[in-house]
């Protein structure tokens with residue numbers, strides 16, 4: 001008999017002998033450790049809705065309770081000391097009209113009580129549940145099965161009655177930060193895209209990304225006229241040649257070996273022929289970005305080795321702009337950026353590229369000065385500074401084009417396209433308007449190289465997975481030079497302001513994030529403080545076989561092969577005809593399975609068949625994170641997928 005059971009029986013026996021029943025205590029849900037509760041958005045609030053208003057259910061206000069957001073999860077160890085759990089539950093009035101949730105009380109892997117689907121128009125329901133004899137008790141709020149994410153849900157007057165020992169919170173399951181990417185080998189390896197674009201006659205810059213033991217000798221052959229290679233800095237620069245396709249041969253050698261690769265330069269076929277790889281200041285620094293932080297990010301991009309894996313862009317987001325234009329109407333940086341031109345030069349010396357941010361409206365989302373009525377002048381200013389990338393964010397343009405008709409949605413983006421075409425500089429054009437008007441259908445048509453398909457991401461599972469697994473509709477519209485952008489990465493130290501915290505995504509969720517974004521052929525813009533890259537984050541971002549999926553020159557975005565509760569299988573065909581496939585276990589296929597009840601590592605056995613992938617015959621399966629062949633399979637492949645995690649594989653026909 002285990003110790004707990006022994007104490008439990010002994011205490012019952014003691015009660016029987018002494019003839020007195022133990023005293024019943026009460027602890028309120030709002031007195032428990034809120035940090036152990038998982039909530040779908042924001043943070044759990046005491047005596048307020050999750051949005052910070054008085055707790056209100058169907059017109060009735062309540063004094064005491066917790067405001068949460070579905071999906072909500074909380075488990076306590078009662079250790080058989082529980083007596084009753086009582087509460088009122090319902091959808092908070094501040095939720096969207098279509099909100100729906102379901103409340104559950106679970107005990108030792110069984111449903112003890114469930115509310116049924118509740119809507120914002122339902123009055124609070126009462127729970128009065130006997131919890132005697134229960135070891136582990138879990139409180140769960142589902143999203144009502146509709147996947148809609150505006151579900152604010154309240155626990156009113158919720159309390160546990162218990163004897164002797166108060167319920168103990170059980171910390172949510174967090175996977176181990178296992179590093180899967182094998183160490184970089186000593187032998188040279190040429191990384192990065194196999195194809196790059198430029199406009200004839202405009203300045204060209206490309207850093208050749210190579211890993212391997214130093215010293216490395218890199219030779220570049222068949223460079224078109226007008227370009228030269230600097231063997232110290234590994235940077236190709238000059239003026240892009242006439243319209244054409246130029247195969248450039250790159251050879252890297254050191255004591256441990258040799259690698260060769262053809263980089264195809266295509267001129268006159270647009271930019272961003274593979275999705276941009278880089279860093280953006282927003283998800284870490286928010287509006288507190290400054291010149292020092294941007295230059296530190298560029299330094300770290302090179303020193304950490306990320307640049308040797310193909311990471312190139314250093315993008316300044318909102319917060320760089322001075323409040324007024326100069327007398328001649330020029331936009332200029334505020335005191336946080338003493339010299340923008342020198343920041344560009346700083347990046348270019350490394351072969352990195354500098355990005356900037358503005359809005360077609362009078363003000364940016366952060367309330368800074370933007371480009372309305374100064375579009376051409378701003379494009380010229382950015383070109384003069386040496387800017388290589390523009391994120392153009394709708395924000396206050398809503399005040400100018402309030403009806404959101406399709407022509408209105410397109411207009412400011414077409415205008416800036418015309419302005420960018422007039423300057424003598426290649427500037428990657430990133431549209432940001434959160435997906436309005438199904439932008440993926442017309443983003444390429446207005447000359448965008450990429451366009452945000454969603455609202456802002458944050459470092460929670462619901463946000464990341466909700467965005468990532470919701471990209472199917474946009475898939476057909478991605479391709480070389482024009483990409484869907486499901487927003488920036490939320491791994492590493494993030495924070496949207498001066499203070500940072502480690503991403504709240506668990507290690508397995510971070511593997512899901514990078515794998516899914518790579519399958520989606522998404523722009524990968526690191527959103528963390530580059531000077532604080534821990535080993536786990538660095539390894540997550542430097543797996544060349546995973547990055548090669550993202551950068552595959554065919555540019556086909558993955559589509560879902562199977563989407564079921566708890567299961568997502570996404571696949572894309574790569575340039576060499578092989579398939580990249582992600583098997584994801586998204587958990588929560590039932591309220592009971594949303595929790596870890598014992599010591600088991602939660603996961604799921606999953607199988608993908610050749611039939612559903614549209615392939616047949618014997619195939620080699622390779623695990624891309626571990627960079628390891630798993631064997632040959634005839635009809636299907638089965639594997640164990642961790643909770644909220646992924647197995648990312650490449651499937652190729654066995655060569656005869």
Ligand code: GLA
Nearest residue numbers: 282317318365366393432456
């Ligand atoms: C919007 C965008 C973000 C960021 C901020 C800056 O919210 O979606 O990515 O650029 O504006 O204010």
